[in-house]
Amino acid sequence: ILLFFRKCKTPRRPPKKPSISFYPPVTFAQVYCRVRPLGVEDEECCIEVISSATIQLHAPEGFKTNRNGEYKETQYSFKKVFGVSISQIELFEHVAKPLVDDLIHGKNGLLFTYGVTGSGKTFTMTGSPGQGGLLPRSLDMIFNSIGPYQAKRYVFKTDDKNGMEVQNEVDALLERQRRENNSLLLQQKLDPEIADMIKSEEAYKTEGVDEDSSYSVFVSYIEIYNNYIYDLLEENQEDAIKPKPPQSKTLREDQNHNMYVAGCMEVEVKSAEEAFQVFWRGQKKRKVANTRLNRESSRSHSVLIVKLAQAPLDADGDNILQDKNQVTVSQLCLVDLAGSERTGRTGAEGTRIREAGNINQSLLNLRTCIEILRENQLCGTNRMVPYRDSKVTHLFKNYFDGEGKVRMVVCVNPKADDYEETLLVMRFAELTQEVEVARPVDRPICGFTPGRRHRNQAFKEELSRKLDERGGPIDGDVPSVINSMVHCLPPLPSSELADPNDDITLPRLIEALHNRHRIRQMMIDEYNNSMLQELDNNLISKENVIHEQNGKLVDKEKIIQNNKAEIERLEKRTKMQEHKIDILQKTTKIYEDDQRTLKYELETREQRLQREQSDKRRLEQRMQGVVTDTQYKWEKECDRRVNAMQLEMQNKLWVKDEKLKQLKAIVTESKTPGRPDPPPRQTQQEPLPAKRSASPSPVPTVTPVRPLHRRxxxxxxxxxxxxxxxxxxxxxxxxxxxxxxxxxxxxxxxxxxxxxxxxxxxxxxxxxxxxxxxxxxxxxxxxxxxxxxxxxxxxxxxxxxxxxxxxSEGTPAxxxxxxxxxxxxxxxxxxxxxxxxxxxxxxxxxxxxxxxxxxx
Structure with missing residues (x-):
């Protein structure tokens, strides 16, 4: 993700003083590419370096890129491509060295690394023991260039409004004494392996350093985590019972319309080792985590801001000019962006998902800014660039307006698993190289004659040499004192000769000269006597001062010994505390893993319980419907059975009634006299006598058809x-x-x-x-x-x-x-x-x- 400049539709603010720029008004952004070596030799590679400025991407096996299902090879061009065999020093010479030169000459610069997780961004920026990255090499070059011209500590002082003030020597001395007496922070020695990262094979220096200026370096280190800005150098009071969380910082705009982090701690450093020690102290507080793709994955964007304060010397070349308007402040921002990642590949969950979402959102907003800048430049539109949507783009808004150079190192991993993410990175880098970048103007300089420091130093060396040759400051100071005393001698008589035979004027002039010489010699003797007496007094006072200073030195030595003993005690205590911290971190990690596992099990059980409850509700609804349907059917069945039973009982009553009628008719017929005997046989087709016409007709004895089951x-x-x-x-x-x-x-x-x-x-x-x-x-x-x-x-x-x-007998059974x-x-x-x-x-x-x- 890149930070670049847009073609301004409105004019920039006018500079304070007109100056001549050594650069063209616009140029194109410079993007470099670095290919990381494969972790496993037999692993499939999807990147091939074609030339020093071109790489080619090969789609891995099984990845189709067009509609025909064929593999597609794409090429991308950069300012320069660094292969797997490139060294850290070669990368520094091409990328960071020009930015350091601009920093010392009063120009701003921005350098950042971009790529997916595990592509080597942190290694490129920081490096490893014996292989220092861009950051330690840049610090080493800065102090190699301005080392002889550094001002004393606390001469330059920040005003907490992104500006610098100049203090006189007395105020700076008082500030140093106050800081040394009140400060309880003891400087610890840097680890030799870490200090080895600063050492370079070649001591790089910047050509054309202004010798008539004094310099001072300030370092600040921040991180952007979940779109909040935190100061990594801020000293918080540790409370083991209830630790206080770090407070986020806000972005503000100074009087020159430059963005800065309000309340950020800026530390003045005097050497590359001290600057890197400050950086390493903040690096320990940076948010990192172990993911599936990277053992120490950066979870935040880190920004190291190196400010260089520069002020000219006065006309004599002795002291710094006490004029705030003459102070030039330039800065170099070294940014290590967090890598974009897919949660599906990293297996992130909980806090890691929120971190990855914020990282991807900030990088997406940066991509949007670049696209809108390019659209404004190509199409002539004036769309508003959404800088404020993300802290990353809002912090470096000034670079979008042409306040310095911007360079990017795109780090890529050639393994096949990162092919899709690498393809997106390449497309974005190609888009960024087409963005035009406005060039900054030169800083105004003072109007004093150059070479003041060198002349003043040469004069002091010559004066010291003469004093040594003459044996002290007495004889050397006599001529100047005598010259001042000449005006106190008696005046000379008139020496005009009107006659060649005048014998009065010349003797009178000779006598006056002898008198003046005698008076002058007396004054010299008197001056020598007074100077000797004053020198004796000075020697006595100096001896007293030396004795007093020796006493103070003894006291200071005792204090130093006590401080050394205290340092040793604190170092032992620190090691013990670090050991305890390691144990607590391991215990915390175990507890976090257990908490994550229990949380996952709890979520799984909650989901299972919700599913069971949902199934139970559905089953209850279904059973309620089934019960309702069954109840309705059984009610109908009961009604049907009751009706059928009533009909059957009625039929039985009718059959019995008919039988009784027939029996009564037969009995009556048999008892009636004169009636003939019945025939010997009666078939079932003969109709039965019906005497009761009013009675209901008999119902057939066949099983009645139930009306519920009509066909x-x-x-x-x-x-x-x-x-x-x-x-x-x-x-x-x-x-x-x-x-x-x-x-x-x-x-x-x-x-x-x-x-x-x-x-x-x-x-x-x-x-x-x-x-x-x-x-x-x-x-x-x-x-x-x-x-x-x-x-x-x-x-x-x-x-x-x-x-x-x-x-068998033929009778019914x-x-x-x-x-x-x-x-x-x-x-x-x-x-x-x-x-x-x-x-x-x-x-x-x-x-x-x-x-x-x-x-x-």
Missing amino acids: SRSAGGEKWVDHKPSSSLDLGTVLQPVIPNSIQVSTPSEKALSKCDRYVLTHQEVASDGEIQTQLIKGEVIKTRGGGQAVQFTDIETLKQERKRKS NGDHTDGAWTDVETRCSAAVEMRAGSNLGPGYEHHGITKRRKP
């Missing part, structure tokens, strides 16, 4: 699907299930079901007595939400038959009367009633009726 609802309007399997057997019985207005099928189909309302399935099975039992399983055809059909079975009708054989046994009145009545109420079945068969079962 049609509206006079035969229903259609049935009669499903009879091909394996059904014909039993040859008199009663056969015949369904009118039906479609007979052997296999049900969607087409047949869509045309019918009811469905019946014929099923045969062998009963326990060996006879074949036929079941008619009936149901209703309903439509589903998906547009299909479904069958809901409602009841089952069972057809069962029993076979009875006659006895149940002991009934023979064909001619009609003499008994009771036998005739029972036979007539049975034949009238029974069914017309074939010989040897007995009909047991139809058994019907409802199935919900």
